[in-house]
Amino acid sequence: SHEKICRYIARESELVVVSVGYRLAPEHKYPAAYEDCLNATIHFMKNIEHYGVDPARIIICGDSAGGNLAAAVSQTLAGRSDLPRLRAQILIYPGLQALDFNLPSYHQNRGVPLLFRERAAFFALQYLNGDALHMQEVLEGSHIPPDMRLKYRKWVNPG
Numbered sequence: 660s661h662e663k664i665c666r667y668i669a670r671e672s673e674l675v676v677v678s679v680g681y682r683l684a685p686e687h688k689y690p691a692a693y694e695d696c697l698n699a700t701i702h703f704m705k706n707i708e709h710y711g712v713d714p715a716r717i718i719i720c721g722d723s724a725g726g727n728l729a730a731a732v733s734q735t736l737a738g739r740s741d742l743p744r745l746r747a748q749i750l751i752y753p754g755l756q757a758l759d760f761n762l763p764s765y766h767q768n769r770g771v772p773l774l775f776r777e778r779a780a781f782f783a784l785q786y787l788n789g790d791a792l793h794m795q796e797v798l799e800g801s802h803i804p805p806d807m808r809l810k811y812r813k814w815v816n817p818g
Contacts, residue, residue, distance in 0.1 A: 675712050677703055684786040696728045697735055704742045714743035726753025757783035758811060761800050
């Protein structure tokens with residue numbers, strides 16, 4: 660639980676902090692966690708006057724898988740004219756790409772605790788489909804067809 664850190668942030672920044680308890684993998688596969696976070700954020704933003712929050716000061720934040728969810732929710736809400744605009748997003752060691760586990764950052768940090776390369780791949784698979792049956796293919800990079808790898812090369816590139 661992130662209750663202590665959320666309380667600390669709220670107290671020290673004098674801001675309202677809303678912490679979303681979302682459904683977890685592997686019991687709840689994608690997009691369950693994303694939908695929980697998106698729905699909670701939309702509900703909060705549509706009812707902001709009930710919380711006494713300045714709509715110009717909404718920041719979304721997450722760490723690890725929550726960083727991925729915060730980024731996805733931020734992107735989804737970016738074009739919504741019916742909701743207040745997000746002031747910022749804070750992503751703390753977010754899990755943002757599971758396309759290529761052979762990028763330099765994965766190799767440079769392969770032995771750095773807490774989230775080893777293999778564990779990152781395992782958790783990504785748990786999140787996406789609830790099992791790690793194809794972990795070796797993911798670690799080798801053979802799970803991505805060559806045409807898709809070329810299509811996304813400019814965003815996922817070691818250089």
